[in-house]
Every structure is written in C-alpha cells, then in structure tokens.
Amino acid sequence: MAVGLVMDLVAIVTLAYGLYYRRHHRRDLLFAYVALNVGIFAVVSLLLVQRVDIAVGFGLFGVLSIIRLRSDEITQQEIAYYFVAIALGLVNGIAGATWPLTALLLDVVLLAVMYVADHRRLLGRTRQQIITLDVVHADPDLLRVDLEARLRAKVLHLVVTQIDYVRDVTVVDVRYVVPHARVGTR
Structure with missing residues (x-):
C-alpha cells in the first residue's frame, strides 16, 4: 500500500x-x-x-x-x-x-x-464566454458584428440564450478566437 x-x-x-x-x-x-x-x-x-x-x-x-x-x-x-x-x-x-x-x-x-x-498551444486561442449585452439586436449579423467589436476577436459561433425587451438586454453564449498577440492571457 x-x-x-x-x-x-x-x-x-x-x-x-x-x-x-x-x-x-x-x-x-x-x-x-x-x-x-x-x-x-x-x-x-x-x-x-x-x-x-x-x-x-x-x-x-x-x-x-x-x-x-x-x-x-x-x-x-x-x-x-x-x-x-x-x-x-x-x-x-x-x-x-x-x-x-x-x-x-x-x-x-x-x-x-x-x-x-x-495545453494552450493545442486550442489556446479559442475561448467561450457568456456575455450580457445592454442592447437587443434583431438582426443576427449585427449581433455578430457587435460582439466582434467588443471582444476584438473573430466570433466562431454564438447562441442567444436570453432576450429581455423590458431591460433591453441580450445574453449570448459566444465561441471566439483571439488574435495571436493575446494567446498568453489565459
């Protein structure tokens, strides 16, 4: 033993x-x-x-x-x-x-x-995050553009999990790739 x-x-x-x-x-x-x-x-x-x-x-x-x-x-x-x-x-x-x-x-x-x-070198640039936005986008393409601007990264996939028109809030599950310079920030 x-x-x-x-x-x-x-x-x-x-x-x-x-x-x-x-x-x-x-x-x-x-x-x-x-x-x-x-x-x-x-x-x-x-x-x-x-x-x-x-x-x-x-x-x-x-x-x-x-x-x-x-x-x-x-x-x-x-x-x-x-x-x-x-x-x-x-x-x-x-x-x-x-x-x-x-x-x-x-x-x-x-x-x-x-x-x-x-290991970060395997899939280190790919991230997943739940994001709450202070806006509701009716157009999915505008939502993608907004997320890419806020994240400063390319959005691979997104799923809207909640929309609240009263508070004007959208909750999104986002998968994205960070640029090469930001890989070490894990």
Missing part, C-alpha cells in the same frame, strides 16, 4: 499543482482535487483490505462527486480534472500495491493526456 500511496501522491501533486494550478490559478479547486484524490485512495485501500463489494465504493464516490460538482459552478475543464483526480486515486489504490508498474503506466498516461489536452 505504501508504494501505491507514494505513486498516488506524486501523481496528484503533478496533476493539481504541476498542471491545473499553473494553468488555471484556482486555489479552491486545487485543494479539492488533492483532498478528493487522497480520500478516494484511502477508501479504496480500506475497501480492498476489508473485502467489501467494490460496487459500494464506486457508489460512494459517485454520490460524493455529484454532491461536490453540483455545489459550485465549474467548467467542463475543471470537471475533467476532477475525473482524473478520481481515476488516479482509484488506479493507485487498487493497483498500486499489487501491480505497481501497471499503476505507474496508467498514472503517466492520465497525466500526459491532461497535459496535452489542456
């Missing part, structure tokens, strides 16, 4: 501090990822020693994850980090003691995938 714990701690520190925090700078989620991972490792290790049905453990993790994910608004990217934190805890808790090389290989694969998939 000690080998699995060491591998798990190295993996979660790499994910949480090395990848997530350096890219997204949310201290609250960094703590949540580490705590969730270590908690899952501890429970899985206990379940393996006590010979409780593994389905009970997975059910417990599912309930805890749903409660946590529903209690705060987070992005799909952050949910992916949650999932990998859970997977690292499970991999190292289950396979760390009996198959350490398999666990190590899976840790490396999970971390490498997250490194590449969330």
Whole structure:
C-alpha cells in the first residue's frame, strides 16, 4: 500500500499543482482535487483490505462527486480534472500495491493526456464566454458584428440564450478566437 500511496501522491501533486494550478490559478479547486484524490485512495485501500463489494465504493464516490460538482459552478475543464483526480486515486489504490508498474503506466498516461489536452498551444486561442449585452439586436449579423467589436476577436459561433425587451438586454453564449498577440492571457 505504501508504494501505491507514494505513486498516488506524486501523481496528484503533478496533476493539481504541476498542471491545473499553473494553468488555471484556482486555489479552491486545487485543494479539492488533492483532498478528493487522497480520500478516494484511502477508501479504496480500506475497501480492498476489508473485502467489501467494490460496487459500494464506486457508489460512494459517485454520490460524493455529484454532491461536490453540483455545489459550485465549474467548467467542463475543471470537471475533467476532477475525473482524473478520481481515476488516479482509484488506479493507485487498487493497483498500486499489487501491480505497481501497471499503476505507474496508467498514472503517466492520465497525466500526459491532461497535459496535452489542456495545453494552450493545442486550442489556446479559442475561448467561450457568456456575455450580457445592454442592447437587443434583431438582426443576427449585427449581433455578430457587435460582439466582434467588443471582444476584438473573430466570433466562431454564438447562441442567444436570453432576450429581455423590458431591460433591453441580450445574453449570448459566444465561441471566439483571439488574435495571436493575446494567446498568453489565459
């Protein structure tokens, strides 16, 4: 179990501090990822020693994850980090003691995938944002022109999610590409 714990701690520190925090700078989620991972490792290790049905453990993790994910608004990217934190805890808790090389290989694969998939060079110029405008545009082309002027970027896709004619407000979900000079501002 000690080998699995060491591998798990190295993996979660790499994910949480090395990848997530350096890219997204949310201290609250960094703590949540580490705590969730270590908690899952501890429970899985206990379940393996006590010979409780593994389905009970997975059910417990599912309930805890749903409660946590529903209690705060987070992005799909952050949910992916949650999932990998859970997977690292499970991999190292289950396979760390009996198959350490398999666990190590899976840790490396999970971390490498997250490194590449969330790298700013991959899709770094593409952004998504919910924008509230202080105007209602009847013409979709004028809406696109207005958004491009405000964002100083090319709009790829937009969906109007709300229009309020009383307050003269439009809420738009926008996908856009920032110019090359602004790529580093993530």
